[in-house]
Amino acid sequence: MCDVVALTPRELVPISSCVLLPDRPLGIDVYLIKAIDSKPVLFCSRDQTLSEAKLDTVAQRLPGRLYVRCSDADRLQAYIREHWSDILRDDSRPLEDRTRLMCNVMRDVLADAFASRNIQRIAATADFLAAESTRLLQDAPVAIGELSKIMQHDFATFTHSTNVALYSLRLAQELGFSTDEQQCIVRGALLHDVGKLEITENILSKPDRLTQEELRQIRQHPTTGLEQLVDQALTFGELMIVYQHHERIDGSGYPVGSVGEEIHPFARLCAITDVYEALTAHRPYRRALRAKAAMHVLQRKEGVHFDREMLACWKGLVEV
Amino acid sequence: MLERAGGGMSNMISPPGEAAHETGGRQHAEPAARTAATVDDRLVVLPPELRERLEGRGYQSPVPVESRAWARLTVMREARLSMVHTPPALHSALPWPPHGRVIVKDLSRSGIGFFFHMPLFPSQQIQIQLSHYVIQAKVRRCRRHTSDCYELGAIVTQVRSSKEDRSADYMEGCASSSVRP
Numbered sequence: 001m002c003d004v005v006a007l008t009p010r011e012l013v014p015i016s017s018c019v020l021l022p023d024r025p026l027g028i029d030v031y032l033i034k035a036i037d038s039k040p041v042l043f044c045s046r047d048q049t050l051s052e053a054k055l056d057t058v059a060q061r062l063p064g065r066l067y068v069r070c071s072d073a074d075r076l077q078a079y080i081r082e083h084w085s086d087i088l089r090d091d092s093r094p095l096e097d098r099t100r101l102m103c104n105v106m107r108d109v110l111a112d113a114f115a116s117r118n119i120q121r122i123a124a125t126a127d128f129l130a131a132e133s134t135r136l137l138q139d140a141p142v143a144i145g146e147l148s149k150i151m152q153h154d155f156a157t158f159t160h161s162t163n164v165a166l167y168s169l170r171l172a173q174e175l176g177f178s179t180d181e182q183q184c185i186v187r188g189a190l191l192h193d194v195g196k197l198e199i200t201e202n203i204l205s206k207p208d209r210l211t212q213e214e215l216r217q218i219r220q221h222p223t224t225g226l227e228q229l230v231d232q233a234l235t236f237g238e239l240m241i242v243y244q245h246h247e248r249i250d251g252s253g254y255p256v257g258s259v260g261e262e263i264h265p266f267a268r269l270c271a272i273t274d275v276y277e278a279l280t281a282h283r284p285y286r287r288a289l290r291a292k293a294a295m296h297v298l299q300r301k302e303g304v305h306f307d308r309e310m311l312a313c314w315k316g317l318v319e320v
Numbered sequence: 321m322l323e324r325a326g327g328g329m330s331n332m333i334s335p336p337g338e339a340a341h342e343t344g345g346r347q348h349a350e351p352a353a354r355t356a357a358t359v360d361d362r363l364v365v366l367p368p369e370l371r372e373r374l375e376g377r378g379y380q381s382p383v384p385v386e387s388r389a390w391a392r393l394t395v396m397r398e399a400r401l402s403m404v405h406t407p408p409a410l411h412s413a414l415p416w417p418p419h420g421r422v423i424v425k426d427l428s429r430s431g432i433g434f435f436f437h438m439p440l441f442p443s444q445q446i447q448i449q450l451s452h453y454v455i456q457a458k459v460r461r462c463r464r465h466t467s468d469c470y471e472l473g474a475i476v477t478q479v480r481s482s483k484e485d486r487s488a489d490y491m492e493g494c495a496s497s498s499v500r501p
Protein backbone atom coordinates (compact mmCIF):
# COMPACT_ATOMS: atom_id res chain seq x y z
CA MET A 1 0.00 0.00 0.00
CA CYS A 2 2.95 2.30 0.16
CA ASP A 3 4.45 1.97 -3.31
CA VAL A 4 5.43 5.38 -4.64
CA VAL A 5 4.12 5.68 -8.18
CA ALA A 6 5.39 7.69 -11.11
CA LEU A 7 2.34 9.87 -11.52
CA THR A 8 2.20 13.65 -11.44
CA PRO A 9 -0.65 15.43 -9.63
CA ARG A 10 -1.84 16.62 -13.06
CA GLU A 11 -2.72 13.07 -14.00
CA LEU A 12 -4.90 12.68 -10.91
CA VAL A 13 -8.26 13.94 -9.70
CA PRO A 14 -9.20 14.11 -6.01
CA ILE A 15 -12.06 11.98 -4.68
CA SER A 16 -13.99 11.96 -1.44
CA SER A 17 -13.15 9.08 0.89
CA CYS A 18 -16.88 8.63 1.50
CA VAL A 19 -17.33 7.04 -1.92
CA LEU A 20 -15.36 4.00 -0.81
CA LEU A 21 -17.49 1.10 0.34
CA PRO A 22 -16.42 -1.89 2.44
CA ASP A 23 -15.89 -5.20 0.68
CA ARG A 24 -16.60 -3.85 -2.80
CA PRO A 25 -13.60 -3.46 -5.06
CA LEU A 26 -13.55 -0.13 -6.84
CA GLY A 27 -11.99 -1.53 -10.01
CA ILE A 28 -9.79 1.56 -10.01
CA ASP A 29 -6.43 2.27 -8.41
CA VAL A 30 -6.71 4.80 -5.61
CA TYR A 31 -3.73 6.95 -4.64
CA LEU A 32 -2.88 8.90 -1.53
CA ILE A 33 -0.96 12.17 -1.49
CA LYS A 34 0.00 12.95 2.08
CA ALA A 35 1.18 16.53 1.64
CA ILE A 36 1.35 19.08 -1.16
CA ASP A 37 4.93 18.27 -2.14
CA SER A 38 4.82 14.52 -1.55
CA LYS A 39 4.61 11.85 -4.26
CA PRO A 40 1.45 9.81 -4.76
CA VAL A 41 1.46 6.33 -3.25
CA LEU A 42 -0.84 3.49 -4.18
CA PHE A 43 -3.48 3.41 -1.44
CA CYS A 44 -5.74 0.66 -2.75
CA SER A 45 -5.27 -1.31 -5.95
CA ARG A 46 -8.11 -1.94 -8.40
CA ASP A 47 -8.95 -5.45 -7.27
CA GLN A 48 -8.36 -4.91 -3.57
CA THR A 49 -11.21 -4.52 -1.08
CA LEU A 50 -11.21 -2.39 2.03
CA SER A 51 -12.52 -3.66 5.34
CA GLU A 52 -15.02 -1.72 7.42
CA ALA A 53 -12.35 -1.08 10.05
CA LYS A 54 -9.89 0.22 7.49
CA LEU A 55 -12.51 2.55 6.08
CA ASP A 56 -13.25 3.90 9.55
CA THR A 57 -9.59 4.75 9.95
CA VAL A 58 -9.63 6.41 6.55
CA ALA A 59 -12.67 8.49 7.42
CA GLN A 60 -11.37 9.58 10.79
CA ARG A 61 -7.69 10.24 10.30
CA LEU A 62 -6.58 9.91 6.74
CA PRO A 63 -3.23 11.68 6.43
CA GLY A 64 -3.77 13.52 3.15
CA ARG A 65 -6.13 13.21 0.23
CA LEU A 66 -7.23 10.38 -2.07
CA TYR A 67 -6.95 10.52 -5.84
CA VAL A 68 -7.70 8.46 -8.94
CA ARG A 69 -6.23 8.77 -12.41
CA CYS A 70 -8.02 11.28 -14.66
CA SER A 71 -8.53 8.46 -17.13
CA ASP A 72 -10.45 6.52 -14.46
CA ALA A 73 -12.82 9.36 -13.59
CA ASP A 74 -15.63 7.95 -15.74
CA ARG A 75 -15.29 4.53 -14.13
CA LEU A 76 -15.45 6.13 -10.71
CA GLN A 77 -18.64 7.94 -11.68
CA ALA A 78 -20.14 4.67 -12.81
CA TYR A 79 -19.17 3.05 -9.50
CA ILE A 80 -20.67 5.93 -7.53
CA ARG A 81 -23.91 5.73 -9.48
CA GLU A 82 -24.10 2.02 -8.91
CA HIS A 83 -23.52 2.25 -5.17
CA TRP A 84 -24.80 5.77 -4.56
CA SER A 85 -27.97 4.83 -2.73
CA ASP A 86 -26.03 2.60 -0.31
CA ILE A 87 -23.59 5.39 0.46
CA LEU A 88 -26.30 8.00 1.02
CA ARG A 89 -28.24 5.67 3.30
CA ASP A 90 -25.22 4.82 5.40
CA ASP A 91 -25.94 6.73 8.60
CA SER A 92 -22.46 6.07 9.93
CA ARG A 93 -21.08 8.53 7.38
CA PRO A 94 -21.32 12.21 8.32
CA LEU A 95 -24.36 13.92 6.80
CA GLU A 96 -22.21 16.71 5.46
CA ASP A 97 -20.09 14.22 3.50
CA ARG A 98 -23.15 12.49 2.15
CA THR A 99 -24.78 15.81 1.19
CA ARG A 100 -21.63 16.89 -0.61
CA LEU A 101 -21.46 13.60 -2.42
CA MET A 102 -25.12 13.86 -3.32
CA CYS A 103 -24.63 17.36 -4.76
CA ASN A 104 -21.69 16.24 -6.87
CA VAL A 105 -23.30 13.05 -8.07
CA MET A 106 -26.59 14.80 -8.90
CA ARG A 107 -24.72 17.31 -10.98
CA ASP A 108 -22.61 14.69 -12.76
CA VAL A 109 -25.46 12.33 -13.45
CA LEU A 110 -27.70 15.14 -14.69
CA ALA A 111 -24.88 16.47 -16.89
CA ASP A 112 -24.56 13.06 -18.55
CA ALA A 113 -28.30 12.76 -19.02
CA PHE A 114 -28.58 16.27 -20.52
CA ALA A 115 -25.66 15.54 -22.83
CA SER A 116 -27.47 12.46 -24.14
CA ARG A 117 -30.37 14.66 -25.36
CA ASN A 118 -32.56 11.64 -24.69
CA ILE A 119 -35.68 13.00 -23.01
CA GLN A 120 -36.72 9.63 -21.64
CA ARG A 121 -33.33 9.17 -20.01
CA ILE A 122 -33.40 12.74 -18.67
CA ALA A 123 -36.83 12.21 -17.08
CA ALA A 124 -35.79 8.85 -15.60
CA THR A 125 -32.61 10.39 -14.18
CA ALA A 126 -34.58 13.22 -12.58
CA ASP A 127 -36.92 10.66 -11.05
CA PHE A 128 -34.06 8.70 -9.49
CA LEU A 129 -32.22 11.79 -8.25
CA ALA A 130 -35.38 13.27 -6.75
CA ALA A 131 -36.10 10.08 -4.81
CA GLU A 132 -32.57 9.83 -3.38
CA SER A 133 -32.13 13.51 -2.48
CA THR A 134 -35.55 13.78 -0.85
CA ARG A 135 -34.80 10.67 1.19
CA LEU A 136 -31.41 11.93 2.34
CA LEU A 137 -32.56 15.37 3.41
CA GLN A 138 -35.92 14.25 4.77
CA ASP A 139 -35.01 14.16 8.44
CA ALA A 140 -31.88 16.24 8.27
CA PRO A 141 -32.64 19.63 6.83
CA VAL A 142 -29.43 21.35 5.84
CA ALA A 143 -29.04 25.12 6.14
CA ILE A 144 -29.13 27.02 2.84
CA GLY A 145 -25.74 28.52 3.63
CA GLU A 146 -24.27 25.04 4.07
CA LEU A 147 -25.86 23.81 0.85
CA SER A 148 -24.54 26.81 -0.98
CA LYS A 149 -20.99 26.12 0.25
CA ILE A 150 -21.20 22.55 -0.99
CA MET A 151 -22.65 23.49 -4.39
CA GLN A 152 -20.80 24.45 -7.52
CA HIS A 153 -21.83 27.85 -8.80
CA ASP A 154 -20.98 27.73 -12.46
CA PHE A 155 -23.21 28.60 -15.36
CA ALA A 156 -23.96 25.12 -16.73
CA THR A 157 -27.65 24.25 -16.98
CA PHE A 158 -27.12 20.97 -15.09
CA THR A 159 -25.41 22.80 -12.21
CA HIS A 160 -28.17 25.40 -12.08
CA SER A 161 -30.86 22.71 -12.20
CA THR A 162 -29.24 20.67 -9.41
CA ASN A 163 -28.93 23.72 -7.19
CA VAL A 164 -32.47 24.90 -7.86
CA ALA A 165 -33.74 21.40 -7.07
CA LEU A 166 -31.97 21.28 -3.71
CA TYR A 167 -32.99 24.83 -2.76
CA SER A 168 -36.55 24.00 -3.79
CA LEU A 169 -36.50 20.88 -1.64
CA ARG A 170 -35.53 22.93 1.40
CA LEU A 171 -38.19 25.55 0.71
CA ALA A 172 -40.83 22.86 0.11
CA GLN A 173 -39.91 21.22 3.44
CA GLU A 174 -40.17 24.51 5.24
CA LEU A 175 -43.52 25.34 3.64
CA GLY A 176 -44.90 22.01 4.87
CA PHE A 177 -45.37 20.21 1.57
CA SER A 178 -45.72 16.44 1.98
CA THR A 179 -42.81 14.12 1.18
CA ASP A 180 -44.49 13.10 -2.08
CA GLU A 181 -44.96 16.72 -3.03
CA GLN A 182 -41.35 17.49 -2.13
CA GLN A 183 -40.24 14.73 -4.45
CA CYS A 184 -42.41 16.10 -7.26
CA ILE A 185 -40.95 19.56 -6.70
CA VAL A 186 -37.38 18.25 -6.87
CA ARG A 187 -38.17 16.25 -10.01
CA GLY A 188 -39.77 19.26 -11.68
CA ALA A 189 -36.96 21.57 -10.61
CA LEU A 190 -34.32 19.23 -12.04
CA LEU A 191 -36.19 19.40 -15.34
CA HIS A 192 -37.31 23.02 -15.25
CA ASP A 193 -34.85 24.28 -17.86
CA VAL A 194 -34.82 21.23 -20.10
CA GLY A 195 -36.14 23.38 -22.96
CA LYS A 196 -32.86 25.32 -22.85
CA LEU A 197 -31.04 22.31 -24.26
CA GLU A 198 -32.42 23.38 -27.64
CA ILE A 199 -30.79 26.80 -27.39
CA THR A 200 -27.20 27.29 -28.55
CA GLU A 201 -24.54 27.99 -25.94
CA ASN A 202 -23.67 31.24 -27.79
CA ILE A 203 -27.05 32.66 -26.95
CA LEU A 204 -27.23 31.30 -23.41
CA SER A 205 -23.89 32.76 -22.43
CA LYS A 206 -23.95 35.87 -24.60
CA PRO A 207 -22.58 38.72 -22.51
CA ASP A 208 -24.09 41.44 -24.74
CA ARG A 209 -27.66 42.50 -25.04
CA LEU A 210 -29.82 39.82 -26.68
CA THR A 211 -31.49 40.53 -30.01
CA GLN A 212 -35.27 40.22 -30.31
CA GLU A 213 -34.89 36.84 -31.99
CA GLU A 214 -32.48 35.56 -29.31
CA LEU A 215 -34.83 36.76 -26.61
CA ARG A 216 -37.70 34.99 -28.35
CA GLN A 217 -35.70 31.75 -28.36
CA ILE A 218 -34.89 32.07 -24.66
CA ARG A 219 -38.51 32.80 -23.85
CA GLN A 220 -39.56 29.73 -25.75
CA HIS A 221 -37.82 27.32 -23.36
CA PRO A 222 -40.71 26.73 -20.91
CA THR A 223 -42.98 25.85 -23.84
CA THR A 224 -40.35 23.64 -25.47
CA GLY A 225 -39.75 21.91 -22.13
CA LEU A 226 -43.44 21.20 -21.66
CA GLU A 227 -43.78 19.83 -25.18
CA GLN A 228 -40.75 17.58 -24.69
CA LEU A 229 -41.88 16.22 -21.34
CA VAL A 230 -45.64 16.05 -21.68
CA ASP A 231 -45.63 12.38 -22.67
CA GLN A 232 -43.17 11.28 -20.00
CA ALA A 233 -44.40 9.90 -16.68
CA LEU A 234 -44.65 13.25 -14.92
CA THR A 235 -47.39 14.76 -12.80
CA PHE A 236 -49.26 17.95 -13.65
CA GLY A 237 -47.40 19.90 -10.94
CA GLU A 238 -44.02 18.81 -12.30
CA LEU A 239 -45.00 19.90 -15.80
CA MET A 240 -46.18 23.23 -14.44
CA ILE A 241 -42.77 23.84 -12.89
CA VAL A 242 -41.33 23.45 -16.37
CA TYR A 243 -44.01 25.54 -18.07
CA GLN A 244 -44.67 28.26 -15.49
CA HIS A 245 -41.39 28.93 -13.66
CA HIS A 246 -40.97 32.27 -15.47
CA GLU A 247 -44.51 33.47 -14.76
CA ARG A 248 -44.86 36.31 -12.29
CA ILE A 249 -47.58 37.03 -9.78
CA ASP A 250 -48.48 40.34 -11.48
CA GLY A 251 -48.82 38.75 -14.93
CA SER A 252 -45.63 40.24 -16.37
CA GLY A 253 -43.96 36.86 -16.87
CA TYR A 254 -43.94 34.41 -19.72
CA PRO A 255 -45.02 32.36 -21.64
CA VAL A 256 -48.69 33.00 -20.80
CA GLY A 257 -48.68 35.97 -18.46
CA SER A 258 -50.66 34.05 -15.84
CA VAL A 259 -51.37 35.86 -12.58
CA GLY A 260 -51.45 34.96 -8.87
CA GLU A 261 -52.99 31.59 -8.18
CA GLU A 262 -53.32 30.77 -11.85
CA ILE A 263 -49.67 29.87 -11.39
CA HIS A 264 -49.25 26.41 -9.85
CA PRO A 265 -47.82 26.58 -6.29
CA PHE A 266 -44.86 24.37 -7.30
CA ALA A 267 -44.02 26.85 -10.06
CA ARG A 268 -44.37 29.83 -7.70
CA LEU A 269 -41.96 28.10 -5.35
CA CYS A 270 -39.41 27.34 -8.07
CA ALA A 271 -39.65 30.87 -9.46
CA ILE A 272 -38.05 32.04 -6.19
CA THR A 273 -35.28 29.45 -5.99
CA ASP A 274 -34.59 29.76 -9.72
CA VAL A 275 -33.96 33.50 -9.55
CA TYR A 276 -32.05 33.22 -6.26
CA GLU A 277 -29.75 30.56 -7.71
CA ALA A 278 -29.23 32.53 -10.91
CA LEU A 279 -28.30 35.66 -8.96
CA THR A 280 -25.82 33.83 -6.72
CA ALA A 281 -24.15 31.94 -9.59
CA HIS A 282 -21.32 33.13 -11.77
CA ARG A 283 -22.68 34.12 -15.15
CA PRO A 284 -20.68 35.17 -18.21
CA TYR A 285 -22.53 38.50 -18.23
CA ARG A 286 -22.29 39.42 -14.54
CA ARG A 287 -20.65 38.41 -11.31
CA ALA A 288 -22.33 36.39 -8.59
CA LEU A 289 -24.18 38.20 -5.83
CA ARG A 290 -23.82 37.33 -2.18
CA ALA A 291 -26.83 35.81 -0.41
CA LYS A 292 -27.83 39.07 1.25
CA ALA A 293 -27.67 41.09 -1.96
CA ALA A 294 -29.59 38.40 -3.87
CA MET A 295 -32.26 38.38 -1.18
CA HIS A 296 -32.52 42.14 -1.46
CA VAL A 297 -33.16 41.86 -5.20
CA LEU A 298 -35.87 39.26 -4.63
CA GLN A 299 -37.55 41.26 -1.93
CA ARG A 300 -37.95 44.27 -4.15
CA LYS A 301 -40.30 42.08 -6.19
CA GLU A 302 -42.19 40.60 -3.26
CA GLY A 303 -45.86 40.19 -4.18
CA VAL A 304 -45.07 41.54 -7.68
CA HIS A 305 -42.99 38.77 -9.20
CA PHE A 306 -42.90 36.40 -6.26
CA ASP A 307 -45.44 34.86 -3.92
CA ARG A 308 -45.29 36.89 -0.72
CA GLU A 309 -45.59 34.02 1.77
CA MET A 310 -43.18 31.76 -0.04
CA LEU A 311 -40.63 34.53 -0.31
CA ALA A 312 -40.93 35.29 3.42
CA CYS A 313 -40.27 31.63 4.13
CA TRP A 314 -37.27 31.56 1.78
CA LYS A 315 -35.90 34.69 3.46
CA GLY A 316 -36.14 32.93 6.82
CA LEU A 317 -34.19 29.98 5.47
CA VAL A 318 -31.47 32.05 3.84
CA GLU A 319 -30.96 34.17 6.91
CA VAL A 320 -30.48 31.26 9.30
CA MET B 321 -60.19 31.20 -52.02
CA LEU B 322 -60.64 31.40 -48.33
CA GLU B 323 -63.81 33.12 -47.24
CA ARG B 324 -63.28 36.38 -45.46
CA ALA B 325 -65.52 37.64 -42.68
CA GLY B 326 -68.51 39.25 -44.35
CA GLY B 327 -68.81 42.47 -42.39
CA GLY B 328 -65.16 43.02 -41.54
CA MET B 329 -63.64 43.04 -38.09
CA SER B 330 -66.25 45.10 -36.35
CA ASN B 331 -68.77 42.29 -36.79
CA MET B 332 -66.76 40.04 -34.55
CA ILE B 333 -65.09 42.54 -32.29
CA SER B 334 -68.18 43.65 -30.51
CA PRO B 335 -68.88 44.53 -26.89
CA PRO B 336 -70.02 41.83 -24.46
CA GLY B 337 -73.50 40.62 -25.19
CA GLU B 338 -73.60 41.79 -28.77
CA ALA B 339 -71.41 39.07 -30.07
CA ALA B 340 -73.49 36.41 -28.40
CA HIS B 341 -76.65 37.99 -29.72
CA GLU B 342 -75.40 38.20 -33.30
CA THR B 343 -74.33 34.63 -33.44
CA GLY B 344 -77.39 33.28 -31.78
CA GLY B 345 -75.52 32.06 -28.73
CA ARG B 346 -76.67 32.54 -25.15
CA GLN B 347 -75.99 35.75 -23.31
CA HIS B 348 -73.21 35.69 -20.75
CA ALA B 349 -73.21 38.59 -18.38
CA GLU B 350 -71.18 36.60 -15.86
CA PRO B 351 -68.32 34.27 -16.72
CA ALA B 352 -69.45 30.71 -16.14
CA ALA B 353 -67.78 28.79 -13.34
CA ARG B 354 -64.74 26.89 -14.53
CA THR B 355 -65.58 23.88 -12.50
CA ALA B 356 -68.14 22.57 -14.95
CA ALA B 357 -66.66 20.56 -17.76
CA THR B 358 -69.95 20.44 -19.60
CA VAL B 359 -70.77 22.45 -22.69
CA ASP B 360 -69.64 26.02 -22.25
CA ASP B 361 -70.93 28.05 -25.13
CA ARG B 362 -69.46 31.36 -24.13
CA LEU B 363 -67.85 33.40 -26.82
CA VAL B 364 -64.64 35.03 -25.73
CA VAL B 365 -64.98 38.75 -25.09
CA LEU B 366 -62.01 40.76 -26.23
CA PRO B 367 -61.01 43.49 -23.81
CA PRO B 368 -61.74 47.01 -25.15
CA GLU B 369 -58.08 47.99 -25.56
CA LEU B 370 -57.34 44.85 -27.57
CA ARG B 371 -60.43 45.47 -29.68
CA GLU B 372 -59.29 49.00 -30.39
CA ARG B 373 -55.84 47.84 -31.34
CA LEU B 374 -57.19 45.19 -33.64
CA GLU B 375 -59.57 47.65 -35.28
CA GLY B 376 -56.86 50.26 -35.59
CA ARG B 377 -54.49 47.70 -37.14
CA GLY B 378 -51.87 48.79 -34.65
CA TYR B 379 -51.84 45.30 -33.27
CA GLN B 380 -48.50 43.56 -32.87
CA SER B 381 -48.75 39.81 -33.09
CA PRO B 382 -46.85 37.93 -30.33
CA VAL B 383 -44.94 36.11 -33.07
CA PRO B 384 -42.72 38.38 -35.17
CA VAL B 385 -43.56 38.43 -38.88
CA GLU B 386 -40.01 37.46 -39.88
CA SER B 387 -40.23 34.18 -37.97
CA ARG B 388 -43.34 33.09 -39.87
CA ALA B 389 -43.00 30.86 -42.88
CA TRP B 390 -46.28 32.01 -44.38
CA ALA B 391 -48.22 35.23 -44.39
CA ARG B 392 -51.38 35.23 -42.37
CA LEU B 393 -54.80 36.20 -43.59
CA THR B 394 -56.77 38.23 -41.14
CA VAL B 395 -60.05 36.52 -40.47
CA MET B 396 -61.72 37.78 -37.29
CA ARG B 397 -64.75 35.60 -37.28
CA GLU B 398 -66.39 33.16 -34.96
CA ALA B 399 -65.69 29.47 -35.26
CA ARG B 400 -66.38 26.29 -33.33
CA LEU B 401 -63.63 24.63 -31.38
CA SER B 402 -63.56 20.97 -30.37
CA MET B 403 -61.03 19.39 -28.11
CA VAL B 404 -59.42 16.43 -29.89
CA HIS B 405 -56.72 15.26 -27.53
CA THR B 406 -55.23 16.44 -24.25
CA PRO B 407 -52.15 14.61 -22.96
CA PRO B 408 -53.19 12.70 -19.80
CA ALA B 409 -50.76 14.59 -17.57
CA LEU B 410 -52.62 17.83 -18.33
CA HIS B 411 -56.05 16.43 -17.53
CA SER B 412 -56.01 17.66 -13.97
CA ALA B 413 -55.88 21.25 -15.19
CA LEU B 414 -58.91 23.27 -16.16
CA PRO B 415 -61.80 21.09 -17.22
CA TRP B 416 -62.08 22.17 -20.83
CA PRO B 417 -65.48 21.89 -22.40
CA PRO B 418 -65.57 19.39 -25.26
CA HIS B 419 -66.74 22.19 -27.54
CA GLY B 420 -66.46 25.91 -27.40
CA ARG B 421 -66.65 29.09 -29.41
CA VAL B 422 -63.60 30.99 -30.52
CA ILE B 423 -62.80 34.02 -32.62
CA VAL B 424 -60.32 33.10 -35.30
CA LYS B 425 -57.95 36.00 -35.65
CA ASP B 426 -55.87 34.88 -38.58
CA LEU B 427 -54.65 31.83 -40.38
CA SER B 428 -52.04 30.67 -42.79
CA ARG B 429 -50.98 27.46 -44.45
CA SER B 430 -49.18 26.39 -41.30
CA GLY B 431 -50.81 28.14 -38.39
CA ILE B 432 -54.00 29.50 -36.93
CA GLY B 433 -54.41 32.26 -34.37
CA PHE B 434 -57.57 32.58 -32.29
CA PHE B 435 -59.08 33.93 -29.11
CA PHE B 436 -60.69 31.69 -26.52
CA HIS B 437 -62.11 32.32 -23.07
CA MET B 438 -59.88 29.66 -21.48
CA PRO B 439 -56.16 28.94 -21.62
CA LEU B 440 -54.99 25.89 -23.52
CA PHE B 441 -51.64 24.17 -23.17
CA PRO B 442 -49.03 23.62 -25.85
CA SER B 443 -49.40 20.10 -27.28
CA GLN B 444 -53.18 19.98 -26.88
CA GLN B 445 -54.84 18.98 -30.13
CA ILE B 446 -57.91 20.84 -31.27
CA GLN B 447 -60.23 21.12 -34.20
CA ILE B 448 -61.69 24.38 -35.44
CA GLN B 449 -64.66 24.49 -37.72
CA LEU B 450 -64.47 27.73 -39.64
CA SER B 451 -67.21 28.09 -42.19
CA HIS B 452 -66.99 24.83 -44.14
CA TYR B 453 -63.37 24.16 -43.28
CA VAL B 454 -62.39 21.76 -40.52
CA ILE B 455 -58.93 22.62 -39.32
CA GLN B 456 -57.00 20.23 -37.09
CA ALA B 457 -54.23 21.90 -35.14
CA LYS B 458 -51.86 21.50 -32.24
CA VAL B 459 -51.61 24.36 -29.73
CA ARG B 460 -48.19 25.95 -29.66
CA ARG B 461 -48.61 29.10 -27.60
CA CYS B 462 -51.05 30.84 -25.33
CA ARG B 463 -51.00 34.39 -24.08
CA ARG B 464 -53.35 35.84 -21.50
CA HIS B 465 -55.11 39.16 -22.14
CA THR B 466 -57.62 38.91 -19.29
CA SER B 467 -58.86 36.06 -17.13
CA ASP B 468 -61.48 35.42 -19.82
CA CYS B 469 -59.53 36.15 -22.94
CA TYR B 470 -56.55 34.17 -24.17
CA GLU B 471 -54.82 34.52 -27.49
CA LEU B 472 -53.68 31.20 -28.88
CA GLY B 473 -51.52 30.04 -31.72
CA ALA B 474 -51.68 26.54 -33.13
CA ILE B 475 -49.91 24.64 -35.85
CA VAL B 476 -52.24 23.39 -38.54
CA THR B 477 -51.88 19.65 -39.02
CA GLN B 478 -54.77 18.98 -41.38
CA VAL B 479 -57.48 20.88 -43.27
CA ARG B 480 -60.68 19.29 -44.51
CA SER B 481 -63.74 20.76 -46.08
CA SER B 482 -67.06 19.83 -44.55
CA LYS B 483 -68.85 20.50 -47.85
CA GLU B 484 -66.94 19.40 -50.89
CA ASP B 485 -63.21 19.08 -51.05
CA ARG B 486 -62.20 22.68 -50.84
CA SER B 487 -59.07 22.25 -48.79
CA ALA B 488 -57.06 22.85 -51.95
CA ASP B 489 -58.66 26.29 -52.14
CA TYR B 490 -57.64 26.89 -48.56
CA MET B 491 -54.04 26.01 -49.25
CA GLU B 492 -54.00 28.08 -52.39
CA GLY B 493 -55.57 31.01 -50.63
CA CYS B 494 -52.88 30.94 -47.95
CA ALA B 495 -50.05 30.22 -50.32
CA SER B 496 -50.88 33.07 -52.65
CA SER B 497 -49.78 35.52 -50.00
CA SER B 498 -46.71 33.79 -48.72
CA VAL B 499 -43.87 35.91 -47.44
CA ARG B 500 -41.24 33.23 -47.44
CA PRO B 501 -42.33 30.15 -49.28
Ligand SMILES: [Fe+2]
Nearest residue numbers: 192193245246
Ligand atom coordinates in the same frame (compact mmCIF):
# COMPACT_ATOMS: atom_id res chain seq x y z
FE1 LIG C 1 -35.83 28.89 -17.04
